[in-house]
Amino acid sequence: MQVIPTIYFPGLCTEAISFYRDVLGADVLSQLTAGGAQPAYLQPGSPGKIIRAALRIGDSTVYLSAGHHETEPVFQGMSMVLHVDDEDEVRRILPALSAGGSIRVPLRATAWAEHYANVVDRFGMFWTIETGRPCRALA
Numbered sequence: 001m002q003v004i005p006t007i008y009f010p011g012l013c014t015e016a017i018s019f020y021r022d023v024l025g026a027d028v029l030s031q032l033t034a035g036g037a038q039p040a041y042l043q044p045g046s047p048g049k050i051i052r053a054a055l056r057i058g059d060s061t062v063y064l065s066a067g068h069h070e071t072e073p074v075f076q077g078m079s080m081v082l083h084v085d086d087e088d089e090v091r092r093i094l095p096a097l098s099a100g101g102s103i104r105v106p107l108r109a110t111a112w113a114e115h116y117a118n119v120v121d122r123f124g125m126f127w128t129i130e131t132g133r134p135c136r137a138l139a
Contacts, residue, residue, distance in 0.1 A: 008067035029054040079126040
């Protein structure tokens with residue numbers, strides 16, 4: 001069994017795909033765009049909307065979609081976690097991922113990670129960036 005999250009970006013899906021490719025080095029594995037023969041659940045005027053794009057981020061896959069509505073994306077009650085190889089990678093990703101958004105928890109040590117930060121990206125998605133084994137002093 002595998003859990004693959006789908007993240008909805010109404011009106012911003014193409015921009016989000018480009019952003020995550022640039023910032024996280026995501027690879028686009030596939031992309032399905034609505035065409036002339038639309039499924040019944042798509043609203044009129046949907047041609048060109050991204051129904052599903054599969055992105056590979058490190059060893060993980062996530063789906064992105066324009067969704068079924070034109071409202072702003074709202075991300076509540078969840079966070080995507082990036083567990084990276086080293087502190088240099090955290091320091092590279094942190095400013096890039098928070099550009100146009102905000103850093104909610106600046107880089108620090110925690111009981112579960114040597115380097116930890118929490119950001120909200122420009123789309124409103126919450127991200128945790130962490131690396132390393134727990135600090136001995138905190139374990």
